[in-house]
Amino acid sequence: MDPLPRLLRYATPHRAVMAGALLAMVVYGAANAWLAYLIQPIIDDVLIAQSDLTYIALAILVAYFLKGLGGYFSSYLMEGLGHRVVMVVRNQLFRHMLDQSAAFFARRAVGPLLSRINNDVGQVQRAVSETIGDLARESLVLVGSVALLFYYDVKLALLCMTATPLIVYPLIRFGRRVRSVTHRSQEAQAQMSHVAAEAFAGHRIVKAFGAEGHEAAKFETASFRLFRTNLKVTRVLALLPPLMELLGGLAIAGALWYGSREIASGRLTAGEFTSFLAALLFMYAPIKKLSRVNANLQQAAAASERIFEVLDLHTEVRERDGAIQLPPFTQQIEFKDVTFGYEDAPGRHTLRGVNVTVRAGQMIAIVGRSGAGKTTLVNLLPRFYDVTSGQILVDGRDIRDVTLASLRAQISVVTQEVVLFDDTIAGNIAFGTPGATPQQIEAAARAANAHDFIAAQPQGYRTMIGERGQRISGGQRQRIAIARALLKNSPLLILDEATAALDAEAEKAVQQALTTLMMNRTSFVIAHRLPTIYRADAIVVLDRGRVVEIGKHQELLAIPNGVYARLHQLQLLETKPDSRELKAAYLAAAQAAAKEAERSR
Numbered sequence: 001m002d003p004l005p006r007l008l009r010y011a012t013p014h015r016a017v018m019a020g021a022l023l024a025m026v027v028y029g030a031a032n033a034w035l036a037y038l039i040q041p042i043i044d045d046v047l048i049a050q051s052d053l054t055y056i057a058l059a060i061l062v063a064y065f066l067k068g069l070g071g072y073f074s075s076y077l078m079e080g081l082g083h084r085v086v087m088v089v090r091n092q093l094f095r096h097m098l099d100q101s102a103a104f105f106a107r108r109a110v111g112p113l114l115s116r117i118n119n120d121v122g123q124v125q126r127a128v129s130e131t132i133g134d135l136a137r138e139s140l141v142l143v144g145s146v147a148l149l150f151y152y153d154v155k156l157a158l159l160c161m162t163a164t165p166l167i168v169y170p171l172i173r174f175g176r177r178v179r180s181v182t183h184r185s186q187e188a189q190a191q192m193s194h195v196a197a198e199a200f201a202g203h204r205i206v207k208a209f210g211a212e213g214h215e216a217a218k219f220e221t222a223s224f225r226l227f228r229t230n231l232k233v234t235r236v237l238a239l240l241p242p243l244m245e246l247l248g249g250l251a252i253a254g255a256l257w258y259g260s261r262e263i264a265s266g267r268l269t270a271g272e273f274t275s276f277l278a279a280l281l282f283m284y285a286p287i288k289k290l291s292r293v294n295a296n297l298q299q300a301a302a303a304s305e306r307i308f309e310v311l312d313l314h315t316e317v318r319e320r321d322g323a324i325q326l327p328p329f330t331q332q333i334e335f336k337d338v339t340f341g342y343e344d345a346p347g348r349h350t351l352r353g354v355n356v357t358v359r360a361g362q363m364i365a366i367v368g369r370s371g372a373g374k375t376t377l378v379n380l381l382p383r384f385y386d387v388t389s390g391q392i393l394v395d396g397r398d399i400r401d402v403t404l405a406s407l408r409a410q411i412s413v414v415t416q417e418v419v420l421f422d423d424t425i426a427g428n429i430a431f432g433t434p435g436a437t438p439q440q441i442e443a444a445a446r447a448a449n450a451h452d453f454i455a456a457q458p459q460g461y462r463t464m465i466g467e468r469g470q471r472i473s474g475g476q477r478q479r480i481a482i483a484r485a486l487l488k489n490s491p492l493l494i495l496d497e498a499t500a501a502l503d504a505e506a507e508k509a510v511q512q513a514l515t516t517l518m519m520n521r522t523s524f525v526i527a528h529r530l531p532t533i534y535r536a537d538a539i540v541v542l543d544r545g546r547v548v549e550i551g552k553h554q555e556l557l558a559i560p561n562g563v564y565a566r567l568h569q570l571q572l573l574e575t576k577p578d579s580r581e582l583k584a585a586y587l588a589a590a591q592a593a594a595k596e597a598e599r600s601r
C-alpha cells in the first residue's frame with residue numbers, strides 16, 4: 001500500500017480539527033481573492049473618478065483581518081494535527097520495536113533503530129506538518145485567484161492557463177527523483193547513527209586500541225554519503241523556484257501584451273485589468289509553495305516507507321489468540337524434545353532433542369563448554385525465542401498457549417551483565433515492580449546484601465545510578481540486580497553466569513545474596529563454580545546442544561570418560577571462592593616458613 005494514504009489514515013480520527021482547518025483555509029482563500037478584487041475600485045473609482053476612499057479602506061482592513069485569521073488558524077490547526085499524527089506514529093514505532101523478539105535485536109544495531117525514530121519520523125514530521133497545510137490552503141488561494149481571472153476575462157484567463165502543464169510536468173518528474181534520493185539519504189543517516197552509537201558505547205576499547213582515527217574515518221564516509229545525497233535533493237529542489245518564476249514572468253508578459261489591447265478596445269477598464277494582474281501576481285506565492293509540495297510529499301513517502309517497513313514486521317514470538325493467564329507455578333517444568341536453531345543459521349541446530357524435567361523448588365545447574373547452548377536453553381523459558389520443535393511445559397501447559405506477560409511475571413533473570421537504568425537506586429530495584437513501597441525496596445536490598453553500600457551512597461536510595469549517575473562496582477551492580485529479582489519475587493529464577501565477571505572478594509557477598517534469592521524458588525543456574533554445582537538437585541551437562549549427562553556431582557564424576565568428568569579435570573569447573581582460602585593457607589604457610597627460617601638463623 002502507498003505510504004501516503006496510510007499516513008493520512010492516522011489523521012482520520014481528527015475530523016473536527018480538519019474541518020476547522022478547512023474552514024479557516026476557505027476564509028483565507030476568499031479574503032485573498034477579495035483583496036485582488038478590491039484593486040479594481042481603487043483604480044477606477046478612487047484614483048480615476050476621485051470618489052470617497054473610506055469604504056474601500058475599511059474593506060481592505062477587513063480583508064486583511066480575515067486573511068490573517070484564516071491563515072493563523074489554518075496553520076495552527078493543520079500543523080498541530082501534523083505534529084499529533086507524527087507523535088502517534090513515533091510512539092507506535094517505539095512500542096512496536098520494543099515488542100520485537102530477541103532475534104530482531106540480535107540482527108539489528110541500536111544506531112539504525114534510533115535513526116528510524118529520530119530521522120525518519122523527523123522527516124515525515126517536517127513534510128507533513130508544513131506540506132499538508134500548504135497544499136490545502138494554497139490550492140484554495142489558487143482557486144480563488146483563478147475564479148477572479150475568469151470573472152474578468154475568460155480568454156485572457158485561458159491564455160494564462162496554458163502555462164499549467166509547463167508547471168506540473170517538471171514537478172512530477174522532480175518528485176520521483178526526490179523520493180529515491182531521500183531513501184538513500186535516510187539510509188546514510190542510519191549508517192551514521194550506527195557508527196556513532198557503536199563508537200560511543202565502545203569508547204574505552206576505541207581509545208585503548210588507538211582506533212579513534214579509524215572510527216572517525218568510518219563516520220566521515222557515512223557523513224559524506226549523507227552530504228552527497230542531500231546535495232542531490234537540494235540541487236533538484238533549488239531548481240524549482242527559479243523555474244516557477246520564469247513561467248510566472250512569461251504569463252505576466254503575455255497578459256500585459258494581450259491586456260493592453262483589451263483596454264484600448266474598451267473591453268476592460270484600467271482597474272479591471274490591474275485587478276486581473278494582481279490576481280495573477282497573487283498566484284505566484286501559492287504556486288511557488290505548491291511546487292515544493294510534491295517534492296516534500298515524496299520525501300515524506302520515502303521516510304514513511306522506512307517506518308512502515310518496521311511497523312509491518314511481525315515479531316517471531318507472538319501471543320496466540322485466546323492465550324490464557326498462566327496460573328502461579330506449582331509443580332514442574334518440562335523441556336520436551338526441545339530442538340532450536342537460530343533463524344540466521346538455518347539448518348544448524350543449537351539445541352537438539354533436549355529433555356529435562358524440573359520439579360518445583362529444585363535447583364538445576366547447567367554446565368558445558370562455552371557455546372554449548374546453555375544461554376540459549378534458558379532463554380527459551382521466558383520465550384525470548386520460541387522452540388523450533390518440541391515443547392516447553394509449565395505445570396503441563398505449553399508456554400506458547402499463555403500470555404507473555406503472565407509467563408514472564410513468574411520468571412526473574414540475573415545475568416552476567418547487569419543493566420542499570422538512568423534512575424535512582426530505589427527506582428532500579430523497583431524496576432518491574434512499580435508499586436513497591438520504600439520499605440519493601442529496603443527489605444529486598446537488605447536480603448541482597450546491598451543495604452550497607454547503598455546507605456553509604458551520597459543520597460542513599462535516592463542516589464542516581466546508571467548512564468549518567470554514580471559509578472558502582474560490578475559486585476554492587478550484581479547485588480542490585482538480585483534485590484530487583486527478590487522484590488519481583490517470582491517463583492522461577494534464571495541465573496546465567498551471574499558471578500562470572502566478579503573477583504573472589506565480590507563474589508562472596510553476591511553468592512550469599514544469591515543463596516537467599518534461590519531459597520524457596522525453582523532455579524536454573526548456569527555456573528562454573530563447583531560450590532554452586534555441588535548444591536544442585538541435578539546437573540545438566542550440555543555438549544554441542546545435546547544433554548549428554550544428567551545427575552549429581554558424584555554420579556557424573558563416576559562416569560568413565562564422561563564430559564562432566566573431563567570438564568572437571570580440565571578445571572573448566574572452577575573452585576574460585578575456595579581458592580581464597582587456598583591463598584590464605586598458602587600465605588600462612590609462607591609466613592610460617594619465613595618465621596622458621598628466621599628462628600634457625
Ligand SMILES: Nc1ncnc2c1ncn2[C@@H]1O[C@H](COP(=O)(O)OP(=O)(O)O)[C@@H](O)[C@H]1O
Nearest residue numbers: 106342345350369370371372373374375376377
Ligand atoms: N543470536 C544468535 N544468533 C545466532 N547464533 C547464536 C546466537 N546466540 C548464540 N548463538 C550460537 O549458539 C550457540 C550456543 O550459544 P550460547 O547458548 O550462548 O552458548 P553458552 O551460553 O553455552 O556459552 C553458539 O554456537 C553461538 O554462536
Ligand SMILES: [Mg+2]
Nearest residue numbers: 374375376496
Ligand atoms: Mg552463555
